[in-house]
Amino acid sequence: NAGVTQTPKFQVLKTGQSMTLQCAQDMNHNSMYWYRQDPGMGLRLIYYSASEGTTDKGEVPNGYNVSRLNKREFSLRLESAAPSQTSVYFCASSKGTGGQISEAFFGQGTRLTVV
Amino acid sequence: AQSVTQLDSHVSVSEGTPVLLRCNYSSSYSPSLFWYVQHPNKGLQLLLKYTSAATLVKGINGFEAEFKKSETSFHLTKPSAHMSDAAEYFCVVRPGSARQLTFGSGTQLTVLP
Numbered sequence: 001n002a003g004v005t006q007t008p009k010f011q012v013l014k015t016g017q018s019m020t021l022q023c024a025q026d027m028n029h030n031s032m033y034w035y036r037q038d039p040g041m042g043l044r045l046i047y048y049s050a051s052e053g054t055t056d057k058g059e060v061p062n063g064y065n066v067s068r069l070n071k072r073e074f075s076l077r078l079e080s081a082a083p084s085q086t087s088v089y090f091c092a093s094s095k096g097t098g099g100q101i102s103e104a105f106f107g108q109g110t111r112l113t114v115v
Numbered sequence: 116a117q118s119v120t121q122l123d124s125h126v127s128v129s130e131g132t133p134v135l136l137r138c139n140y141s142s143s144y145s146p147s148l149f150w151y152v153q154h155p156n157k158g159l160q161l162l163l164k165y166t167s168a169a170t171l172v173k174g175i176n177g178f179e180a181e182f183k184k185s186e187t188s189f190h191l192t193k194p195s196a197h198m199s200d201a202a203e204y205f206c207v208v209r210p211g212s213a214r215q216l217t218f219g220s221g222t223q224l225t226v227l228p
Contacts, residue, residue, distance in 0.1 A: 004158075033215065033216075035218075040124070040220055040221075041220055042205060042218035042219055042220045042221050043159075043205070043218040044218070045215050045216075045217075048215050058215060090158065090159070092159075103149055103161050103164050104216055105161075106151075106158040106159040106160075107158055108157065108158045109157075109158055
């Protein structure tokens with residue numbers, strides 16, 4: 001059982017380049033999330049999707065776009081990468097929405113460096 | 116608004132001694148609380164979760180946490196540290212029916228031989 005799979009694992013971009021981070025889950029979860037992790041700041045929510053066809057901004061959405069392609073897949077796009085977007089990105093999914101209590105399951109992360 | 120504060124950014128213990136990682140939360144609604152662990156260059160793994168069924172929650176690898184509403188705390192403990200426990204630990208809150216998780220800034224646990 002693969003769980004949450006992210007690609008790529010590592011990426012180096014030049015300032016101004018664009019790229020898409022891919023995420024897929026095979027647990028039939030409704031909700032999916034994108035977080036970024038920076039030293040000393042924990043994980044901060046970029047965007048989330050409570051269910052297929054819906055997306056909402058999180059704490060730090062500027063400079064990013066997302067697409068919930070179907071129930072399994074949730075991609076994160078950087079249209080014009082900036083050095084401030086150098087970070088480790090985590091995709092996660094959880095079973096419930098709304099009032100249902102559910103922990104999140106995380107992918108292995110994508111380490112992105114923007115030079 | 117909800118927030119979570121991990122009171123120590125770094126904790127060092129000797130192997131075989133107890134571990135205490137402290138977490139306080141604030142939430143307007145009855146929260147769900149979680150502890151996650153992250154080993155170097157790895158993803159996050161759920162250690163345990165509090166879902167209002169019992170105030171003392173047991174997790175994997177001998178860890179447990181106690182929910183204290185009066186103190187708004189959810190501290191993580193383990194009676195005897197092992198070298199493999201060295202990692203970063205995150206306290207996480209989901210307030211009421213919120214859809215997203217809010218993470219603390221993390222506590223780096225070092226286990227000394």
